[in-house]
Amino acid sequence: MTLTDKDFNPQFKSEIAGMPGGEQVKRCYDCGTCTGACPASESGSGFDPRKILHMIKMGMKDQLLGSPTIWHCTHCDTCVFACPQNVRFSAVVDVLREMAVQQGYASGEGREKWGTAPCKATCPAHISIPGFVSAVAEGRYEEGLKLIKEEMPFPGICGRICPHPCEEECNRGKVDKPVAIEYLKRFLADGELTKGKAYIPDKKAPKKERVAVIGAGPAGLTAAYYLAIEGYGVTVFEKHPVAGGMMALGIPEFRLPRNILNAEIEVIRKLGVEIRLNVEIGKDTGFADLQRDYQAVFLGIGCQQAIKLGIPGEETFSGVVDGLEFLREINLGNPPASRGRLVIVGGGNTAVDCARTAMRLGYESVAILYRRTREEMPANSWEVEDTIEEEIEIRYLTLPVRILGENGKVTGVECVRMELGEPDQSGRRRPVRIEGSEFTIQADMVVAALGQTVDLRCLPRPLERTISNRGFLVADPQTGLTKAPLVFSGGDVVSGPRTVVEAIAFGKKAARSIDRVLRGEVARKDGAPQWKGIGYSPETVEKREREIMPRLSLTERKSTFEEVDRGFDDQQARCEAERCFRICGIQRERE
Ligand SMILES: Cc1cc2nc3c(=O)[nH]c(=O)nc-3n(C[C@H](O)[C@H](O)[C@H](O)COP(=O)(O)OP(=O)(O)OC[C@H]3O[C@@H](n4cnc5c(N)ncnc54)[C@H](O)[C@@H]3O)c2cc1C
Ligand code: SF4
Ligand code: SF4
Numbered sequence: 001m002t003l004t005d006k007d008f009n010p011q012f013k014s015e016i017a018g019m020p021g022g023e024q025v026k027r028c029y030d031c032g033t034c035t036g037a038c039p040a041s042e043s044g045s046g047f048d049p050r051k052i053l054h055m056i057k058m059g060m061k062d063q064l065l066g067s068p069t070i071w072h073c074t075h076c077d078t079c080v081f082a083c084p085q086n087v088r089f090s091a092v093v094d095v096l097r098e099m100a101v102q103q104g105y106a107s108g109e110g111r112e113k114w115g116t117a118p119c120k121a122t123c124p125a126h127i128s129i130p131g132f133v134s135a136v137a138e139g140r141y142e143e144g145l146k147l148i149k150e151e152m153p154f155p156g157i158c159g160r161i162c163p164h165p166c167e168e169e170c171n172r173g174k175v176d177k178p179v180a181i182e183y184l185k186r187f188l189a190d191g192e193l194t195k196g197k198a199y200i201p202d203k204k205a206p207k208k209e210r211v212a213v214i215g216a217g218p219a220g221l222t223a224a225y226y227l228a229i230e231g232y233g234v235t236v237f238e239k240h241p242v243a244g245g246m247m248a249l250g251i252p253e254f255r256l257p258r259n260i261l262n263a264e265i266e267v268i269r270k271l272g273v274e275i276r277l278n279v280e281i282g283k284d285t286g287f288a289d290l291q292r293d294y295q296a297v298f299l300g301i302g303c304q305q306a307i308k309l310g311i312p313g314e315e316t317f318s319g320v321v322d323g324l325e326f327l328r329e330i331n332l333g334n335p336p337a338s339r340g341r342l343v344i345v346g347g348g349n350t351a352v353d354c355a356r357t358a359m360r361l362g363y364e365s366v367a368i369l370y371r372r373t374r375e376e377m378p379a380n381s382w383e384v385e386d387t388i389e390e391e392i393e394i395r396y397l398t399l400p401v402r403i404l405g406e407n408g409k410v411t412g413v414e415c416v417r418m419e420l421g422e423p424d425q426s427g428r429r430r431p432v433r434i435e436g437s438e439f440t441i442q443a444d445m446v447v448a449a450l451g452q453t454v455d456l457r458c459l460p461r462p463l464e465r466t467i468s469n470r471g472f473l474v475a476d477p478q479t480g481l482t483k484a485p486l487v488f489s490g491g492d493v494v495s496g497p498r499t500v501v502e503a504i505a506f507g508k509k510a511a512r513s514i515d516r517v518l519r520g521e522v523a524r525k526d527g528a529p530q531w532k533g534i535g536y537s538p539e540t541v542e543k544r545e546r547e548i549m550p551r552l553s554l555t556e557r558k559s560t561f562e563e564v565d566r567g568f569d570d571q572q573a574r575c576e577a578e579r580c581f582r583i584c585g586i587q588r589e590r591e
């Protein structure tokens with residue numbers, strides 16, 4: 001094809017440079033390092049990032065926007081740390097795709113799903129996993145950590161306690177075992193901590209608007225992190241004496257050391273966020289005061305209300321506590337004085353965390369009662385394995401029916417044995433009582449760890465009536481918008497009890513919406529791409545053992561709150577990172 005002057009649009013480059021993210025093209029000096037680093041360009045699809053940048057400079061708008069090539073970038077971000085000019089090519093691709101859809105070059109309705117590696121598509125925070133894993137393999141640790149911190153503020157935390165859904169979808173898992181994405185993230189974060197010099201993201205010029213955040217859990221702190229980066233003044237109000245939400249008050253120290261938690265929260269303070277502890281909104285300060293003094297409010301109050309056992313004796317005898325309170329007091333440095341026979345009721349993460357904590361505190365005996373079998377336990381399977389390994393008794397198919405006591409104090413729990421019947425709505429087999437099977441377990445303390453829900457008393461008046469059927473606050477999951485003007489929300493209060501990384505994702509999306517609304521735009525539901533994980537099964541690939549996480553010995557675990565997982569060393573991290581295929585995510589059907 002012969003190109004004529006008509007095929008060149010001299011405004012094309014400046015049109016791109018004028019859009020958020022598009023300004024990066026100005027830094028490119030055509031060296032081609034991106035193409036050399038790009039796994040997708042090795043795939044035989046003809047994809048070439050340098051060629052795309054060159055076409056932008058040449059003004060070849062029609063040829064580029066109408067071409068399938070702009071849909072081949074997998075947003076792995078491997079080229080970011082290779083580029084000497086630090087150009088984020090994927091941000092330029094975002095602009096090209098947006099223009100292609102808006103200006104009618106690309107078919108399809110609105111934003112289509114964007115092909116990427118399944119690990120990145122599955123991570124709720126959409127971290128550029130192939131990019132940071134490549135950075136580890138090449139020993140470029142600072143660059144790898146920067147990539148993660150663009151998508152979330154808590155790599156050291158999530159590198160320890162995230163249930164790592166990314167690994168479940170990892171293409172390597174089809175060959176042998178998934179890449180240890182979670183542990184590699186932790187490796188990068190720990191390296192920074194050892195050096196004692198935390199990376200603080202650059203901030204944009206200060207803006208005059210201020211945002212109030214209620215709740216210093218992962219949702220609120222993440223919203224604060226991104227809003228501070230955008231240049232807003234942010235104040236976080238937290239009713240407890242420590243920041244971190246359930247990361248500080250629920251998750252025990254042997255899974256998440258507090259120096260890691262505090263170091264990552266400190267970065268948010270260093271970005272200029274003020275965290276006011278011991279201030280309960282609705283009690284110490286009114287919600288209306290915040291609406292008056294701040295231009296927007298983010299509500300991230302989580303699920304603070306424990307579910308009760310609902311059996312006789314629960315309210316009668318002292319010595320019955322809920323799992324959240326039990327862990328909170330220990331995490332705040334106030335463990336129970338007497339440590340006799342402890343019975344914990346429930347099968348979720350809170351139950352196993354209570355049991356493992358109590359074992360370390362030296363209780364005379366610790367037993368978990370669960371009404372179904374191990375298979376149905378909602379706790380993460382690896383947490384259950386750890387509990388069993390630590391020789392904590394779990395009594396399956398056991399239902400407490402009455403708390404027993406004397407002189408106002410708990411003395412035991414009356415239970416019945418259960419058997420599994422037909423599946424219920426959740427698909428798990430329903431536990432059915434075996435008549436006449438009552439028996440008693442002696443106990444000096446009973447912990448009810450049946451889960452938690454939203455404490456409706458914590459909701460501000462304008463939102464009191466906007467509760468879903470499931471008892472959670474109604475807010476748009478994409479934008480965080482609630483029914484009250486300029487009030488946004490996210491995290492457990494909206495989703496019900498979930499995970500830290502999901503709360504982070506909520507906080508990030510809400511910060512983006514708050515920024516848009518405060519700049520006079522509308523909060524857009526389609527503001528972020530919908531990622532589509534693409535499977536990849538190489539025909540020939542050598543099997544390679546996954547690196548094993550070094551752990552504290554069982555004897556040490558029984559008497560100390562020291563972290564159980566010890567972390568990869570340099571060599572392990574690099575070997576593990578080399579197991580990643582890197583090439584995952586190319587969307588071939590657009591060719
Ligand atoms: C025991 C336990 C173990 C867990 N383990 C894991 C795990 O291993 N991995 C994982 O991913 N997730 C885990 N989770 C879940 C995870 O911690 C939560 O999903 C996550 O913390 C929710 O974040 P959030 O910001 O929405 O709420 P939260 O973390 O609950 O934070 C809400 C904050 O708001 C504050 N607040 C509430 N009301 C007010 C008010 N009126 N004024 C001021 N402040 C207020 C609260 O004090 C709290 O600090 C665990 C949870 C528990 C309870
Ligand atoms: S596929 Fe990855 S390395 Fe290649 S251009 Fe896109 S973000 Fe860069
Ligand atoms: S945050 Fe969780 S899901 Fe995301 S990459 Fe890390 S371990 Fe995987």
Ligand code: SF4
Pocket residue numbers: 117118119120129130133169170171172173179181579580581582583584
């Ligand atoms: S092998 Fe593929 S899916 Fe697994 S971590 Fe690497 S890029 Fe992600």
